[in-house]
Amino acid sequence: MSRNDQIDNRISLENHNVILAFGSLISPYQFKCAELKFLFIKNYWSLWSIFFAKHNSFVSINMENSRFKLKRDHIDSRRGVIIDVKPHFNIIIVHICLQGNLDEYTLQNQEHGMFFFLFLLLNRFFYTREKHVFSCFLPFTYQHIHLLTFFNFQSFFLFKGYASRRFYLQNAHGEQCQPCFSAMHLSIQNAQNNPYFINESLCYLTEFFKHHSIPIHFGSINFSYQDFIYRNNFSIPQGTFIYQYAWQMLNSVGCRMYDQMVNNCSLNNYLLRLSNPNNDDLFYYIMERLRRLALSSESYFVNILNELPAIINHYQEFYLNSVFHRMDMDWPNYVRIPWFCFTPTRIIIKPFKFMRSNRVFRHMSNVSQSMAFVEFRDDTKSAFLSKELVPFLKHYLENGFQFGGRHYIYLHHAQSQIRNKQFYFYCKREGGMTRKELEDWMGDFDEEKLPAKNTARRTQPFSSTETTIEVKLHKKC
Numbered sequence: 001m002s003r004n005d006q007i008d009n010r011i012s013l014e015n016h017n018v019i020l021a022f023g024s025l026i027s028p029y030q031f032k033c034a035e036l037k038f039l040f041i042k043n044y045w046s047l048w049s050i051f052f053a054k055h056n057s058f059v060s061i062n063m064e065n066s067r068f069k070l071k072r073d074h075i076d077s078r079r080g081v082i083i084d085v086k087p088h089f090n091i092i093i094v095h096i097c098l099q100g101n102l103d104e105y106t107l108q109n110q111e112h113g114m115f116f117f118l119f120l121l122l123n124r125f126f127y128t129r130e131k132h133v134f135s136c137f138l139p140f141t142y143q144h145i146h147l148l149t150f151f152n153f154q155s156f157f158l159f160k161g162y163a164s165r166r167f168y169l170q171n172a173h174g175e176q177c178q179p180c181f182s183a184m185h186l187s188i189q190n191a192q193n194n195p196y197f198i199n200e201s202l203c204y205l206t207e208f209f210k211h212h213s214i215p216i217h218f219g220s221i222n223f224s225y226q227d228f229i230y231r232n233n234f235s236i237p238q239g240t241f242i243y244q245y246a247w248q249m250l251n252s253v254g255c256r257m258y259d260q261m262v263n264n265c266s267l268n269n270y271l272l273r274l275s276n277p278n279n280d281d282l283f284y285y286i287m288e289r290l291r292r293l294a295l296s297s298e299s300y301f302v303n304i305l306n307e308l309p310a311i312i313n314h315y316q317e318f319y320l321n322s323v324f325h326r327m328d329m330d331w332p333n334y335v336r337i338p339w340f341c342f343t344p345t346r347i348i349i350k351p352f353k354f355m356r357s358n359r360v361f362r363h364m365s366n367v368s369q370s371m372a373f374v375e376f377r378d379d380t381k382s383a384f385l386s387k388e389l390v391p392f393l394k395h396y397l398e399n400g401f402q403f404g405g406r407h408y409i410y411l412h413h414a415q416s417q418i419r420n421k422q423f424y425f426y427c428k429r430e431g432g433m434t435r436k437e438l439e440d441w442m443g444d445f446d447e448e449k450l451p452a453k454n455t456a457r458r459t460q461p462f463s464s465t466e467t468t469i470e471v472k473l474h475k476k477c
Contacts, residue, residue: 073380080215
């Protein structure tokens with residue numbers, strides 16, 4: 001069985017039991033859901049469906065009030081998917097390794113939308129009971145006829161409103177960003193013991209993965225519905241900024257790291273003992289090395305507790321006495337500043353950004369504390385942000401964000417960064433001056449009325465430069 005790649009296909013799950021969960025593979029044989037709110041269970045009568053877009057561009061899991069869209073870029077192409085087929089029970093179980101959270105859409109209520117639809121229905125259509133299709137009094141295009149032909153009872157409820165892309169904004173309406181999911185679990189069981197629909201779903205999913213060259217593995221993964229990764233309410237100890245930054249940097253790899261850092265009591269106590277303000281450099285070094293291991297192909301299921309002694313010994317015996325340490329402490333014309341990546345569902349903390357200095361950085365005495373490098377990405381890691389994500393970008397540019405006791409606000413960007421959605425953010429408390437005072441120091445740009453030219457002038461102080469000679473402002477002839 002194969003699908004026609006030129007048309008959309010929808011499989012109704014009306015008579016199926018379905019479980020959708022987001023979490024992590026914490027071992028090669030076990031999956032854990034992140035939290036109860038990320039576990040979606042469909043009962044027999046719920047209206048769910050799986051939508052396969054033409055040209056295999058995406059797969060959409062449609063629920064009653066929301067839907068999740070899975071694209072090729074969401075999938076970790078190195079680890080792929082694990083499929084388990086249980087023909088005796090008419091069940092297929094699919095675990096998909098993720099490198100980004102799925103696009104989430106929610107159904108928004110649209111005022112008078114239902115009444116408008118009923119009015120349109122009564123005036124332009126009549127129902128043909130024999131064929132279960134809608135026919136038209138007035139001429140329609142092929143796309144309209146195709147839509148009405150596949151119209152069903154489930155689609156009727158979609159006219160209650162419109163689906164909008166959901167994004168989670170820090171400090172807005174009490175919402176918190178989601179965890180970084182490492183895998184998703186999807187199980188489908190036919191309640192009427194009809195293998196046709198199960199085989200159809202399996203064939204379409206397999207075709208989607210093969211089309212995008214996603215590795216497919218077959219095996220059995222255990223899933224306990226009662227055991228959640230975020231079952232323990234844990235807050236990061238109020239340590240230094242570097243301590244909180246390093247902790248979140250490793251946690252950003254995925255909730256599989258959080259499961260070890262919080263739910264493993266021995267490791268938790270070990271990390272808390274390292275939270276000494278005098279050991280910030282050591283703690284950052286440890287977390288950065290563990291992050292490298294967790295992101296490598298060979299150490300996906302790295303055991304943090306087993307790796308810690310070797311990393312600490314390497315830091316003390318080799319790194320502190322090496323040329324790398326001396327270069328890190330004093331690298332002329334280069335700086336290191338915090339690096340944040342915001343997506344519609346999460347905040348990713350990356351290792352400090354190592355970059356060339358500029359005139360603004362040299363003006364600040366503590367640039368590593370007062371400046372931050374911020375980039376905005378879709379959950380597929382794409383720098384292209386669709387129109388529906390404009391409020392997401394606008395929120396952070398207008399309000400800034402909080403991290404580690406610091407409030408960062410938008411300052412500006414270099415000329416080459418605007419295309420990649422990359423910006424400089426500034427912390428007034430650490431910088432010792434307001435944003436207006438800093439902008440006044442950079443120059444007077446009020447005479448440039450053209451927005452493009454004004455922006456070009458403002459970006460010049462952020463161009464990568466090296467200090468040469470100083471010219472006094474008022475030189476006497």
